[in-house]
Amino acid sequence: MTRVVVGVGGGIAAYKSCNLVRRFTETGHEVRVIPTESALNFVGKATFEALSGHPVHTGVFADVPEVPHVRLGQEADLVVIAPATADLMARAAQGRADDLLTATLLTARCPVLFAPAMHTEMWDHPATRANVATLRAHGAVVLEPASGRLTGTDTGPGRLPEPEEIFGLARLLLERADALPRDLEGRRIVVSAGGTREPLDPVRFLGNRSSGKQGYALARLAAQRGAQVTLIAGNTIGLEAPAAVEVVHVTTAEQLKVAVDKHALGADAVVMAAAVADFRPTNVAAAKIKKGAGEPDSIVLAKTPDILAGLVNARRDGQLPGTAIVGFAAETGDEHADVLTHARAKLARKGCDLLVVNAVGEGKAFEVDTNDGWLLGADGTEIALDHGSKALLASRVLDALGPLLR
Structure with a gap:
């Protein structure tokens, strides 16, 4: 069982840490909560004790025989500070040890994550x-x-990321401790996510099973690795916007193309994780199509624009000089070839720098929280992406993208 220390700073966002503690305990982690004295002005000790199942202390002189200010840090597999206030981060940066939380930070040798608020x-x-x-x-x-x-009527940067987002990033550090380096500082990256919907009438559409979770994971990690990120999102019902990411919402493949072409100008990289519909109805009914009278015998389809190929062509023509381009391919094998053979042909056809290949099917890639596959490079390299969270796969893709940036 992994041991997680959740530190809680003295800010109004402390109440959100309760949901974070619950997410850790519900997923089988042993959690010790260490609030500051100020934090207990917002959330009582009994609440944290009930959620974690462990006693809660703030000072180094509680439970002295157990030496908690040393033991808790030494035994932890992960330390998460949420919210991390300006005062708490100042004390931690100075190496202070004037309460149980800062002393624990000095003894921890595991990944430590601060979520500022x-x-x-x-x-x-x-x-x-x-x-x-x-x-x-x-x-x-x-x-x-x-x-x-923020508190009162103020708005702006400084809001605590949602507990689910903090939890996902924290879990990623348990999967891979080096998953969040600041290696994309100063870069501008465009990510597309989710499926497009091509309308047939005001009610019906052609679409696909993409949830957008993989694209959102890529945008979230790119931002936390230092990049300025624009996320162009199709159908992503129920997904919260990632912290520090600009989100542009679209519906159809044509709208996605317009948005990608606009935001790709001057970008260091474009990552096309969206599941773009290949076809659209040529005629869109103004009113709902009824059964019986007026029911169409057939639906005529037309091809949608190939956004990925368009980006490669724009780069070739000098419109996107130096922009790295990453594509995604959701593939199935058939009587002609297996998944990888189809993917290699697609990479050669599209001309992008990297192609992330996912074998899709029931419980695979779409509408789930995990993923795996292969990462194919234009230089002929092929890297297997082990099964894990979509955040883990996103971290591997960003690792491969880094060397391609101008």
Whole structure:
């Protein structure tokens, strides 16, 4: 059983840490909660004890024979601080050990993740920026905060990412401790996600089973690795916008093409993870098609634009100089060839730099939280992507993308 320490700073977002603790315990982790004294002004000790099943202390003199200020850090497989206030990060950056949480941070040798939450002015202050840089230099992961409603009527960067997002990134660090380096600083990356819907009438459409989860994972990780990310999202019902990511919503393949072409200009990379419909109805009824009178004998289809090939052509023509292009292929084998053979032919046909190949089917790739497949390079390299979370697969794709950036 993995041991997770959840540290809670003294900010109004402390109430969200309750959901984070519950997610860890419900998925089989042993959780110890260490709040600061200020945090207990927002959430009581009894709440954290009930959710974690362990006693909660804030000072180094509680339970002295167990030496918790040393033992908890030494035994932890992961430490997550949410919310991480400006004061808490300042003390951690200075190596202070004036309460149980900061002392635990000094003894932890496992991955440490800080999820900041504070007002925009505090997040943007040079002192906070310096402390964040120090923590990252020490090996900690400091997430980019979300933008949105803060305390009172203020809005802006500094909002705590949603607990589910923090949980997903934390779980990724348990799968792969080096999954969130700051290697994409200064880069601009465009990611597409989700399926397109091609209308037949005001009610019906042609679509596919894509949930958008893989594209969202790519956008989320790229942003947390330092990139400026634009996510162009098709059908992604129920997915929260990733923190620190600009989201553009579209519906059809044509709308997706327009948005991708616009945002690709000047981008360092475009990652086409969206499941784009190959065909659309040529005629869209203005009213719902009824059974009986007026029922069509057939539906005539036309090809939708090949967005990936269009990007490659635009680069060849000098419109996207130096832009790295990554495609996705959801494939099945048939009587003619297996998945990889089809994928190799698609890579040669499309001309992109990398092609992520997923074998699809019931319970595979679409509408699930896990994924696997292969990463094919234009240089002939082929890398197997082991089964794991979609965040893990996204981290491997970003690793391969890095060397291709101009």
